[in-house]
Amino acid sequence: MGHTGIKTSRVRQKNIQVILKAAEDEFVISGFKGASIRDIANRAGLPKANVHYYFNSKMDLYSAVLSHIMDLWEAVFSGLNPDDDPASALRQYINAKMQYCLAHSNASRIFSSEIIHGGQHLREHFKHFKDWIDEKSKVIQAWIEQGKMDPVDPLHLLFTIWATTQYYVDYNPQVACVVGKEELSEEDIQAATDHLCNLVIKGCGVKA
Structure with missing residues (x-):
């Protein structure tokens, strides 16, 4: 690829990322x-024709947003292997999952909303996602077989982690109100994360 081709590719990737971020918002x-290509283009600061150049329809753009969300989510939990120390690995994952949800709060809410409404636009991703879940469940099962933790259900362990971390993002205003604050501080989030880590690690009987 020549210099011009590389530059064009970079511009393309930059435009796509800008459009995806605007679409999420x-x-x-x-x-x-309620969303429209025109409003997304205005939010991205690009002509409507530019958005259509990369995405044929609003549905194509919505699917791309969902795919981007799934890719980001899977990347957070990509490094586990049976030789890892479960306490360190679970603590690292819970921290990463919480930070991911906060850093990509719009993506998190879109994903939750899609699931609540039946997840019909995610069905094409479910097979790949199930394969990914099965792979991570085998890692947890290996820790159990090695005697590193109690015989918990790997799937329900993952569901529990997702549900608890997701709550602090999707219901952030409610949590802040209950604790008597306008919004949660970084210290509040870290305290919640540490609590979840201790709860999961102790609840799974992870051996020190």
Whole structure:
């Protein structure tokens, strides 16, 4: 690829990322039905024709946003292997999952909303996602067989971690209100993360 080709590729990737970010913001505010390509283009600071150049329709763009969300989510938990120390690995994952949800709060809310509404636009991703879950469940099962932790159900352990970390993002205003604050501070989030880590690690009987 020549210099011009590399530059064109970089511009393409930059534009796609800008469009995806604008689409996330618009889908969170307006929902899928209320969002429009025109509003997404305005939010991205690009002509509407530029958005259509990369995405044929609003549905194509929504699918791309969901795919991007799934890729980011899977990347957070990609490094586990049976030789890892479960306490360190679980603590690292819970921290990463919490930080991911906070850093990508719009993506997190779009994913939750899609699931609540039946997840029909995620069905094409479920097979790949199930394969990924099966792979990570085998790592947890290996820790159990090695006597590093109690015989918990790997799937339900993952579901529990997702549910608890997701709550602090999707219901952030409620949590802040209950603890008597306008919004949660970084210290509040870290305290919640540490609590979840201790709860999961102790609840799984992870051996020190």
